[in-house]
Amino acid sequence: xxxxxxxxxxxxxxxxxxxxxxxxxxxxxxxxxxxxxxxxxxxxxxxxxxxxxxxxxxxxxxxxxxxxxxxxxxxxxxxxxxxxxxxxxxxxxxxxxxxxxxxxxxxxxxxxxxxxxxxxxxxxxxxxxxxxxxxxxxxxxxxxxxxxxxxxxxxxxxxxxxxxxxxxxxxxxxxxxxxxxxxxxxxxxxxxxx
Numbered sequence: 001x002x003x004x005x006x007x008x009x010x011x012x013x014x015x016x017x018x019x020x021x022x023x024x025x026x027x028x029x030x031x032x033x034x035x036x037x038x039x040x041x042x043x044x045x046x047x048x049x050x051x052x053x054x055x056x057x058x059x060x061x062x063x064x065x066x067x068x069x070x071x072x073x074x075x076x077x078x079x080x081x082x083x084x085x086x087x088x089x090x091x092x093x094x095x096x097x098x099x100x101x102x103x104x105x106x107x108x109x110x111x112x113x114x115x116x117x118x119x120x121x122x123x124x125x126x127x128x129x130x131x132x133x134x135x136x137x138x139x140x141x142x143x144x145x146x147x148x149x150x151x152x153x154x155x156x157x158x159x160x161x162x163x164x165x166x167x168x169x170x171x172x173x174x175x176x177x178x179x180x181x182x183x184x185x186x187x188x189x190x191x192x193x194x
Contacts, residue, residue: 029175108159
């Protein structure tokens with residue numbers, strides 16, 4: 001590739017960037033369509049992975065509690081967090097073959113509690129900092145996230161299916177945008193190269 005004097009060289013990965021963006025878009029689109037076609041199965045698969053995540057993170061935290069050089073308080077917190085994750089993993093898998101609703105319920109509660117904590121944290125930090133850029137938007141997002149968490153906790157099974165549908169639709173939108181963007185990147189790369 002030749003560049004004219006005074007212009008920066010074209011990044012070597014730019015001609016290949018469109019390919020990875022296209023692949024990412026296609027995979028997002030496929031995943032979104034699968035989630036939209038089978039939201040119940042998607043939630044079940046997410047619940048299984050949630051149980052696996054809890055099991056792995058629980059084991060890691062218990063091991064870290066005894067192997068890391070941290071304060072006694074941090075060691076106790078790591079152990080408690082790891083033990084709680086292991087207990088939740090056992091509960092998630094205990095009746096999975098006969099009643100997968102337990103794993104789905106735990107996943108919904110986990111998501112709901114996460115939304116509540118995030119919503120409260122976002123809202124409180126935005127209210128307490130009057131100089132925060134986009135403060136009103138942060139308060140709005142925090143309240144909506146808090147309300148979403150309450151809804152997920154109050155009606156875990158219905159809300160988790162709705163959440164799966166929203167996530168599926170989001171993956172479709174992201175996939176379409178990435179596919180369209182990949183062709184724009186390809187065109188820009190060819191323009192820069194010539």
